[in-house]
Amino acid sequence: MEVIFENVSADYQLGPIRSPLVLHSVDVTIQSGSYTAVVGYTGAGKSSLLKAMNGLLLPKEGQISIGHLLIKPDKNKKALKSIRKRVGMVFQFPESQLFAETVEKDICFGPINFGVPKTEAKEIAKQVLEQVGLQQDILTKSPFSLSGGQKRRVAIAGILAMQPDILVLDEPGAGLDPNGRKEIMDLIASWHQDRGMTTVLVTHDMEDVVTYADSVIVMEKGQVVLHDDVEKVFSNHEQLEKWHLDVPDARRFQLNFEKQTGILLPKVCLTVDDLADAFIEVGLA
Template structure:
């Protein structure tokens, strides 16, 4: 399912506080079944871009298209509800959203809200809890008795239970140790491929971009500074620095080696395995 923004401007409001044009005339298309990272320094508009996809933030002008559903500032209620059936959004610390007395009740809450029967929802809860790498027995436990990594998995299972066509994640690895983060990101990538999802995630970690994403959107001051393949995004180191971003570890090593050896390797390397292969190919390893 494709996402399209057509000259979208959006203001951000928290009570009486208003930040005008947190997004400024943004036009972009996120292709169906793509896996895209959204990056940028703090306040660039990354999370606001995600919130437009399920109506948590509404455009003040322009429109957001989620498949056949169009979200505008005028009369958005019906279109937002339809879009939310298609878009599963995982917040930065999704475990903070857990509220029910058991894991099962937390997971089935969304499906029940969208009209599924209790029996159907419980069957799906058993399926998704296994998909996130947890035992079915955990469904009867209180979510508040779980570890941080388990809570994250339960929260994501609740999103998967609604069977979204689009998966939107705001810093899915935030607060997790390296092992837990790798497990969560690998699971997300696997679901993306198995279910043919359109997936977008915000991250501050450029190695996550290099390892998991196919495309990248770079946000700057509420506008899109770049959209394209990950390899093209990290090709020009000076441009990346101007975006106030870091390079992935492998790309940093590549540029350091090229400078020390006075060579130019034949392609941009995004992972250490890619870099090792290229060094063998050119006879430097």
Template structure:
């Protein structure tokens, strides 16, 4: 069952030992709708990963609160309450395979469900199901995760998150470090889970092709604040603002701009995908 996420005047500092980064989130107010697929974009250090961590209590607010469905994350939230939230919000970190630790794939996937109170036999059945969901065969359950290929490790790590059956899936650059085919496979799988499970999905990405291919909403972050929260057509319509945000232009939009400059023919809409281009060329009689 999908859930919405609401940030209400959330500010947060990030601390690791003596190192403190003030206001990685700065008075954030945003509502992420239940069942939406939202891409979070912005330059490095804009607050994208901090926004994700605040959704499952890895980063607690200094001020304000985060509502995950009817669960509330406030400053000084106690550990048991955070455990409940983290079961509902599954977080896939960048390079999640670095979190693999168990002696077998099965034990690695089962760790989360068992930690949340699922009986061992039931956890093993869940492991079989989610392994199939990420496109891997059950014969690797007994193998060491460290003996797998890079793409297989990534899938096993994501399977461990799915095994907890979250309502919200948040992902920090899940395709990072993979070759183009492996990246597309992972992104297509995530899109499939989003549709089939009717999840609320939040994706941090630097790839604007991911945004226009998979997401229906976009959050642009700048200096720990929400600079814009809208559909991707709105985000990519203002080239001057994109440059200020240090965001790339999708390939189809770049092609459109070059075409219009060279031919003087203005297409009837902002084109962000190949299908958009095809429709626009048909409309002006060029296809």
């Protein structure tokens, strides 16, 4: 399912706090079935872009197409319900959204809210719990009795239970230890591959970008300043520095190596395997 932003500008307001133009004249198309990473320094508009896809942030100007559905400035809550079923959003620290007495009730809440019969919702809960790597014996447990990693998985299972076509994630590995973080990221990659989902990931970790994504959106001051495939984005490190963005470890090693030795490697290296292949090609390994 394709996502198209057409000249989208948006303000953010919570009570008396107003942030003007958190999105400013955004024009970007996210291809169906792609895995897109959204990067940029803090405050660049990354999370706002995700919220706009889900209708949590309505455009002040322009429109957003989610397949054949439209998000416009005058969109009402009833019309947005169908969009939110299609676009599953995982916030930072999603476990903070857990609220029900049992894991089963928490996971079933979304499907039942969208009209799925209770018995069917319970079957869906069992399926998605398995998909996030948890045993069914925790269905009757309180979500608040679980470990931090288990809570994160239950929260994500609740999103998957709604069977979205598009999955948008805001730093899903935040706060987890390295092993737990990798497990979550690998699970997301598996769902993306198996279901052919359109996946959009906000991250500050460039290793995640080169490991999982096939395209990158770079944001600055509420605007999309670049949208390209991963290799092309990281080929221009000088421009990335202007946007206050880091590069993956392998690319940093390559740049330092080339600067110190004067030997240019034959391609942009984003992983250790890329480096090994490049060194072999120039006769250094």
